[in-house]
Amino acid sequence: MIRLVLSSVGLIWYSAIWAIGLVGCSAARKRYRNRPRSPLASAAASSVPGVSILRPLKGLDTNLYENLESTFLQEYPNYEIILSVADENDQALPIARELTSKYPHVKCRIIVGEENVGTNPKVNNLVRPYREAANDILWVIDSNVTVHPGTLARSVDALVGSPTAPAKKRIALVHHVPFAVVTESRIGSRIEEAFLNTNHAKMYIAINTLAVDSCVMGKSNLYRRSDLERVIGSLKPPSPNTPQSGPRGLPAFGRFLAEDNMIGAALWHELGDRHELSCDVANNLVGNMTLMDYIRRRARWIRVRKHMVLAATLVEPFTESVVLSIICASSLNYLLDISPWISIFAHFAVWIYVDLDVYASIAGHPLPAAIRWEFAAPWVARELLALPIFLFAVFGSEVTWRGRAYTVLRNGEVARAEKTLSWFQRLRKPKNYDPLDTSL
Template identity: 80%
Template sequence: MTVDIRLVLASVGLLWYAGLWAVGLLGCWAARKRYRLRPRSPLAAAPASSVPGVSILRPLKGLDTNLYENLESTFVQEYPNYEILLSVADENDQALPVAQELISKYPNVNCRIVIGEEMVGANPKVNNLIRSYRQAANDILWVIDSNVTVHPGTLARSVDALVGPPSPTVPRKRIALVHHVPFAIVTESRIGSRIEEAFLNTNHAKMYLAINTVAVESCVMGKSNLYRRSDLERVNASLKPIQSSDPTAAQPGPCGLPVFGRFLAEDNMIASSLWHELGARHDLSCDIARNVVGNMSLSDYIWRRVRWIRVRKYMVLSATLIEPFTESVVLAIICASSIRYLFGTQLWISICIHFALWMYVDLDVYASLAGHPLPASIRWQFGAAWVARELLALPIFLFAIFGSEVTWRGRTYRVLRNGEVARAEKSRSWFQRLRQPTNYDPIDAEL
């Protein structure tokens, strides 16, 4: 019996295509269910003594776009018991006057500035946060980037998700981390900014929500994360379960935030550690982290995508390698080729239907997160950026997958195993790197 290999490939291709559509529709459904209604948390009006205290940690460096409004959004949280710690590494940082002005404007908010960093690894964000982490008065920490603005009800709803009672009908594992889907807000209509907006607010959000709805593995971005310091002090980034039945047991050796200073994607690694080492789970509140995108060129966008593909390659290789086969252009080719072989349908018909439906679902996700449909004023710009994002996805991936150096905040790093990084020296020719590959600052092995 002869097996028609083309029939097998066409059938497998169509099944893969249907599976990816199921994932996309799951993300679309999750966005509708979670974000189209955002009720006020009862914690917002509760007495301060009856709610858990929260320490909000915001690392600052320079004048991020919309910095004043971003920081102010944490000063006006509808929650009765929180403090704010604004961290800067340098006493001459340009963000300091903005922070001081807000402290003067809101004298009743418990806020202080923490100046200075501690070098615990190659990650400058972690180095900047260490002193605030140690000085925080509360166990629950909300780490939120300086380019993010949030709704006043975000903290109360997030605490609800973190410490709320388990459902009596649907048992679930303990929640160790609450995170928020990033949603891009464009303030300057540059091509890179628009493409970043189209990416974060459609395809990225759709897949992010689908993965977190299935919840078979940790998948977290660090724009806005809420977790307990007591939990973080029990894990060491080994991703191995704690070998003890004691619910307060910790991993041997150093634990806590300092051990994550050797990772570029420390947020993802913290989430994975809480998931695997504590056996806990994550949750999303019905809020978004409004990521204010500033003046981003096309080059900035490309190098940002390259950076995170290279980091993911060393953290989740198998998932990274199948990434191109989840993108719309490759899926369109798979679908059209399979349907043509199986049913004789012309390629252009399948491709046109595919992209029309794909964009419709993406725009529905946008409407759920934004709380309104795509504004008519940016419809054509957004559409063009969406097309550019889809067309650029495969070339960017192919470029990124064969490298290991990344640039972040003006510094160059080499990504090592498990997503660890080391500072790289000034770029050399490929021949020089071949002859002398050890041109990187070592990281303290104790970390």
């Protein structure tokens, strides 16, 4: 009886995860295979809302010049660009100055110097541009992202909505699904590409299509400063009897490592508003990433999510293809006496077909034949590494980001961590023994 129940539950769970994946695949087809030009692109400047584009910079990210230049080329009549660096010696500063000289007709200024409002260095770098921006609508884009010239116009369309559209929940945030672009063929870079452009995109699009809760990545986000000034990062609806205390707006999120996700959650839960995925992607330039870089990156965000949404994080391994294939094979073998090898082969054949279909949707073209086999090996590696990385990550709380060590605390807040030694380093470290007196 126990095995019958477990097999039945396993098959129901397997079917549910497949249903969510197919929602993501179908939504990707509808949303990304047709990207019309927005009428705002050719409208008069006085007739469209102004937008301030904020780009925090730190160091020489891959293709930094082209990434930043893509914001100077936006087909939108009313926007400004603010590039910010934490200090005068930042290597990104000469590139920022070169671009402002190249495009003198674009409103652009550079802010040097951060304001320390919390542990998150990105938020500290953004606070001054956030406060000094001329417009209420802010578009925050990471420095390793490049975007299509029509992205801003289509994103503003999604944020403000059409006056003739049927009434629905107010949109407080527009975001873009990341699409990995590999510039250096390292194993870690290729695995990151296989992850972001298939399974991650599929589940990210599905969760946002079903809209059961907030799910936001901060590569490229559009929101109103006036909305953010109404939240404090408590992630709960405000109580009329209890006044909200603490900083508001962007400074309230300096205590989080995943400030992008927390901003989305605050707008969702505190204001009761919703998010919208634009039909554009954030082209995430993946540089020289080793295998260990990839493992540390995945582990970092698992450890952050563990402290934010524990139940959802613990369920993650049971949504991955390898564990699901075992659940399916065991269930069908007991219930219908189907060979496990047949079930596993059919599972992976359909799984990779759906993943490649999602890739074609968000890329705008199928996977090129020239890199098909080069893509297949990292895809297999990603699927096989998912469970070991999860098990490694879930039992720790320390992460490294931008060369700094942090300890993840309750609700995804972080504190700077002291440098700790591995067990091997501790074993080799000299002990402070008293010298032995060998004299007779």
